[in-house]
Amino acid sequence: MMSHPSRQGLPETAGGRLPLVEFVEKPGVIDLAWGHPDPDLLAVDELANLAGTTLRRFGPEALTYGAPAGPGPLIEAVVDRLGRTDSRPPRPDEICITGGVSAALEQCAKLLAEPGQVILVEAPTYHFALQILASHPLEICPLPFDSGGLVVETLPDTLARIRASGRKVGFLYTIPNFHNPTGLTLTTERRRALLELAEAEDLLLVEDDVYRELSFDGPAPPSLWSLAPPGRVVRLGSFAKSLAPGLRVGYLTADRPLTRKFSGQPWLHSGGAPSHLPSLLVATCMVEGMYQANVRRLQAAYRQRRAALLESLQAEMPQGTTWTRPAGGYFTWVTLPAGDTRKLLAAVQKAGSGYIPGITFLPRECSEARGPLAEQAPRSFRLAWSRYSPENLRESVRRMGEVLRG
Amino acid sequence: MMSHPSRQGLPETAGGRLPLVEFVEKPGVIDLAWGHPDPDLLAVDELANLAGTTLRRFGPEALTYGAPAGPGPLIEAVVDRLGRTDSRPPRPDEICITGGVSAALEQCAKLLAEPGQVILVEAPTYHFALQILASHPLEICPLPFDSGGLVVETLPDTLARIRASGRKVGFLYTIPNFHNPTGLTLTTERRRALLELAEAEDLLLVEDDVYRELSFDGPAPPSLWSLAPPGRVVRLGSFAKSLAPGLRVGYLTADRPLTRKFSGQPWLHSGGAPSHLPSLLVATCMVEGMYQANVRRLQAAYRQRRAALLESLQAEMPQGTTWTRPAGGYFTWVTLPAGDTRKLLAAVQKAGSGYIPGITFLPRECSEARGPLAEQAPRSFRLAWSRYSPENLRESVRRMGEVLRG
Numbered sequence: 001m002m003s004h005p006s007r008q009g010l011p012e013t014a015g016g017r018l019p020l021v022e023f024v025e026k027p028g029v030i031d032l033a034w035g036h037p038d039p040d041l042l043a044v045d046e047l048a049n050l051a052g053t054t055l056r057r058f059g060p061e062a063l064t065y066g067a068p069a070g071p072g073p074l075i076e077a078v079v080d081r082l083g084r085t086d087s088r089p090p091r092p093d094e095i096c097i098t099g100g101v102s103a104a105l106e107q108c109a110k111l112l113a114e115p116g117q118v119i120l121v122e123a124p125t126y127h128f129a130l131q132i133l134a135s136h137p138l139e140i141c142p143l144p145f146d147s148g149g150l151v152v153e154t155l156p157d158t159l160a161r162i163r164a165s166g167r168k169v170g171f172l173y174t175i176p177n178f179h180n181p182t183g184l185t186l187t188t189e190r191r192r193a194l195l196e197l198a199e200a201e202d203l204l205l206v207e208d209d210v211y212r213e214l215s216f217d218g219p220a221p222p223s224l225w226s227l228a229p230p231g232r233v234v235r236l237g238s239f240a241k242s243l244a245p246g247l248r249v250g251y252l253t254a255d256r257p258l259t260r261k262f263s264g265q266p267w268l269h270s271g272g273a274p275s276h277l278p279s280l281l282v283a284t285c286m287v288e289g290m291y292q293a294n295v296r297r298l299q300a301a302y303r304q305r306r307a308a309l310l311e312s313l314q315a316e317m318p319q320g321t322t323w324t325r326p327a328g329g330y331f332t333w334v335t336l337p338a339g340d341t342r343k344l345l346a347a348v349q350k351a352g353s354g355y356i357p358g359i360t361f362l363p364r365e366c367s368e369a370r371g372p373l374a375e376q377a378p379r380s381f382r383l384a385w386s387r388y389s390p391e392n393l394r395e396s397v398r399r400m401g402e403v404l405r406g
Numbered sequence: 407m408m409s410h411p412s413r414q415g416l417p418e419t420a421g422g423r424l425p426l427v428e429f430v431e432k433p434g435v436i437d438l439a440w441g442h443p444d445p446d447l448l449a450v451d452e453l454a455n456l457a458g459t460t461l462r463r464f465g466p467e468a469l470t471y472g473a474p475a476g477p478g479p480l481i482e483a484v485v486d487r488l489g490r491t492d493s494r495p496p497r498p499d500e501i502c503i504t505g506g507v508s509a510a511l512e513q514c515a516k517l518l519a520e521p522g523q524v525i526l527v528e529a530p531t532y533h534f535a536l537q538i539l540a541s542h543p544l545e546i547c548p549l550p551f552d553s554g555g556l557v558v559e560t561l562p563d564t565l566a567r568i569r570a571s572g573r574k575v576g577f578l579y580t581i582p583n584f585h586n587p588t589g590l591t592l593t594t595e596r597r598r599a600l601l602e603l604a605e606a607e608d609l610l611l612v613e614d615d616v617y618r619e620l621s622f623d624g625p626a627p628p629s630l631w632s633l634a635p636p637g638r639v640v641r642l643g644s645f646a647k648s649l650a651p652g653l654r655v656g657y658l659t660a661d662r663p664l665t666r667k668f669s670g671q672p673w674l675h676s677g678g679a680p681s682h683l684p685s686l687l688v689a690t691c692m693v694e695g696m697y698q699a700n701v702r703r704l705q706a707a708y709r710q711r712r713a714a715l716l717e718s719l720q721a722e723m724p725q726g727t728t729w730t731r732p733a734g735g736y737f738t739w740v741t742l743p744a745g746d747t748r749k750l751l752a753a754v755q756k757a758g759s760g761y762i763p764g765i766t767f768l769p770r771e772c773s774e775a776r777g778p779l780a781e782q783a784p785r786s787f788r789l790a791w792s793r794y795s796p797e798n799l800r801e802s803v804r805r806m807g808e809v810l811r812g
Contacts, residue, residue: 106671271508
């Protein structure tokens with residue numbers, strides 16, 4: 001059985017018990033495939049106390065239909081936080097609270113693109129983002145990616161080719177910081193070049209900024225949104241990585257006409273914003289300072305795990321293997337000198353370890369393997385340091401190395 | 407200024423403070439337009455305690471990515487509850503947990519209909535449902551509605567006419583129990599006839615069953631879903647009316663291929679089910695018996711409010727006015743002998759009362775006013791008894807009557 005982190009096709013009542021969560025642990029396996037948080041790093045007791053505080057503080061307003069753009073207290077807290085962690089704070093009307101980045105991207109596909117339009121993506125990119133986009137009547141077009149992030153230089157030619165064929169571009173989906181699956185970060189020069197091109201070509205960018213708070217070596221780079229003129233970027237942020245994914249709370253920043261597209265959706269005017277109560281819980285965490293302390297705690301823990309993982313790769317991987325040294329996030333991208341990481345996976349899993357093969361992160365349209373990282377993808381894989389202790393990370397890489405060294 | 411319960415066009419920072427909730431109270435106004443719960447009926451203290459219990463009981467599993475179909479403990483609780491409140495319980499794989507009926511209907515429009523298809527609706531029907539459907543590339547076709555609910559008898563002709571013109575039907579959206587906006591309930595005979603027709607015509611039904619728990623005069627009728635063969639009905643349920651809307655937790659029941667369409671959405675496999683933590687809170691409320699007690703408390707409170715509202719209509723409305731006597735839910739539908747309730751609204755609001763004009767609940771395609779209730783709509787309005795105490799309901803109807811008696 002594959003341990004690929006999609007549950008599609010798996011019985012929902014496997015083992016007789018209904019699943020409660022997405023990740024199902026297999027005894028004896030330290031599976032570095034999953035970009036999920038370590039259960040031991042989730043602040044259960046503090047959130048249990050603050051959940052009660054939130055309900056008592058906001059009273060019935062925490063339990064009724066929320067404002068469609070999200071509750072004011074969280075919007076104010078996000079303004080304050082981004083004033084500290086990004087190069088400019090949004091105005092309150094430049095924010096919508098969302099049900100997380102995945103839910104927001106699902107909405108982007110409906111609200112920001114017309115059926116038949118082309119969505120530009122990095123190759124490689126987040127595999128579930130590819131699936132979300134592909135579940136809409138949109139065409140996906142991969143762009144080359146190298147150690148400096150998206151290869152911006154080829155964008156004008158790609159756009160010209162798409163437009164010459166009579167097709168239109170909906171938006172470009174990019175993960176500029178601590179990219180999933182490679183951990184790489186878009187260079188400052190390319191940020192500038194990308195925004196200039198976007199302006200010249202009238203291209204909308206959807207910026208997945210989910211790992212902003214998990215920056216280990218100093219502040220995260222300014223978001224594309226913060227550097228761009230109004231209307232050019234929709235930035236998707238989240239509290240999934242910095243607090244807890246089960247809260248299903250994120251936010252987006254954009255100019256007012258774009259935020260109105262999101263907050264004006266009729267289903268939000270009917271039911272109120274998604275995750276209303278958890279949004280107020282996040283606001284309470286931020287007002288009480290628990291959130292800020294939690295981010296520092298996670299940064300320290302993940303920094304240590306990154307070190308453990310990269311050190312064990314040095315010790316255990318076959319000669320000629322390379323990997324990225326990310327400045328934040330959850331993931332590193334490992335490239336073997338040769339071999340097919342899809343075929344090698346079964347043996348690695350049998351040894352009690354696991355990864356996601358690089359090819360998983362390429363769009364289907366990418367069979368021609370465009371760009372340096374897409375070309376390496378068949379002999380590459382993604383590892384997550386998020387879910388396991390340094391000791392377990394070392395043990396998992398040891399098992400993996402034993403198989404891969406052959 | 408209109409007090410119509412859509413916030414579209416209103417500034418999001420009205421009054422200088424960012425809004426926290428959808429409903430903004432106007433001093434001195436008892437506005438019966440809003441189908442929102444009375445803040446005094448929301449179980450703040452109990453939910454504050456049980457939120458802590460939930461987090462401590464489920465630990466990190468309450469805070470990580472949830473199973474895409476929703477967490478097992480809530481699915482089990484819904485199976486148990488529907489075994490008591492409907493004519494058959496679903497199997498666990500016949501349930502998906504949703505972010506509420508509005509979020510689920512938004513997904514129905516994507517998953518259950520192709521662009522360009524026709525969606526059949528009752529005239530009148532829930533105005534925000536109309537807006538949700540209209541935000542997709544779908545055509546809306548109204549069906550006649552009378553005191554027995556949807557006029558099923560004309561359905562074959564309508565279907566034949568649609569199909570003869572080369573169009574296809576996506577689904578029929580219906581609110582069979584304590585219908586919004588009329589409070590009326592589909593008769594037993596018509597339930598049977600509708601299901602036979604649906605089977606014969608291969609028509610999919612989306613059943614909005616949001617008011618099931620608010621049945622005041624005995625058990626709610628069996629859902630269409632519970633009476634239908636597999637694959638014929640998607641029933642949308644919710645905890646918004648029976649517990650709290652701010653939790654954003656609902657469920658749907660359907661056969662396995664249909665529930666798979668919902669739980670298989672890539673954005674759920676990426677982010678996990680919506681409202682994961684609040685879903686576990688609802689499960690805790692049900693396991694602890696608080697939910698069942700809360701439903702009985704709400705039934706008693708709303709039964710009393712229904713009585714107060716209907717009695718004051720008797721005392722205050724102009725001669726010749728008629729209204730429905732709903733067996734549950736939030737709403738009654740009032741029809742004046744003459745007059746235009748859109749034009750009368752300003753004076754009613756000036757007197758410190760409010761309603762939603764009947765015409766709001768007709769699809770735009772319904773200008774020809776098809777069926778008895780659609781024909782009455784211009785001189786009708788919807789009143790909600792959900793938000794105010796019996797005393798306030800009486801006072802509001804007194805003010806309204808003074809204006810309407812002229």
